[in-house]
Amino acid sequence: MNCTKIEKWLSDQIDGELSERKTRAIEAHLEKCASCRSYAASLEKIHDEATSLERVEVSPAFWEGFASRLKANLESSREERKEKRALALSWNWVWSGAALLAVVAVGLYLLLFQSPQPQEMYVFSLENSLASIYQEIGDDSELEELFNSILVESIDEYIGDSEWKERPDLLENLLLWEGLTEEEIEFLESEIKKDIKS
């Protein structure tokens, strides 16, 4: 049996990684090889010494300091992340809000200035876009609150700047974008989705 191979197996044996078959082969080899017996004894001694090296004990105060430092870092990281997400979301909302208002404007234009001839009806859905927003918000109540306030402010700003505020009949008809053509609806929906995903 090759001594070099035995030396490698001896190392594996100390780590508890050697098969029974190889263990038996080592035992047989050691019986007749003094050099490997000496090497095996050296490794055992090194291992025993290494595992008995005492580590520096750290005081409980160290761990308290470690934990509070970590917690402070975690808190500030979470706040930072929340701010970034809120900013990203608000920009998304600005773009999707702009697209939404464009849809409404076109719908109203069609309502007010186009002949009232019957048209094919389409239902425009923001369901998928909103799903992305809700997914982003998740269970974060603060972010949800922020999202809602942005939503309210956007609508308020839009309505406040127009004379439509005094025209509740028009406000009730804000959903009249069904007058758009299929092509226009597809285009606007894809624009909104793109903005929300970006």
Add this chain to the structure above:
Amino acid sequence: MKGNMEDCSDGHLVEQAKQGDVEAFAELARRCQEKVYYTLLALTKNQQDASDLAQEAFMQAFKSLKSFKQRSSFYTWIYRIAVNLTLNFLKRRKREEGREVLNESHSVNKESEDPSFSPDERSLKKELSEKLQEAIDSLSLPYRASFTLVVFQGMTHGQAARILGCSENTVSWRMHKARKMLQARLKPYLGGG
């Protein structure tokens, strides 16, 4: 609340932490901070570096928690982050030269203080343990990292391999080579054995 956290499984805490629950992550960190810290201390030989790197590792883990799919345990995952960060830190430090050799003597031999040994035996053992510490410190990083994880942390070759990002055979080979180097260096102190 804290009591509840202590009863939670790692998997549950990971899910909570993924939702941004700082307390849940702090509990996960508390469970393995000691092992992580001592491993990093064995690698860096410096308490401040070990502490800073452990903090950095936990923060990095928290920030990338969403990518953790729980295919391995949280313990293995954080260990891997911490050890990789430390190995990179040590490589960088070595490159920058001016490397502080911080002989904090972070280890002493328990037996060297043992009253059951005679003064001569104690002195010999102390010498051996000091020389052993020096010899371990002189191992190059891949060998020292494997030795630290397997001998000091009691990991299997497989566990060490997952943390170091190499194969079990590589760990096995590094352990063999590390022991050969230690044995050669310590020969004068190992007695007739």
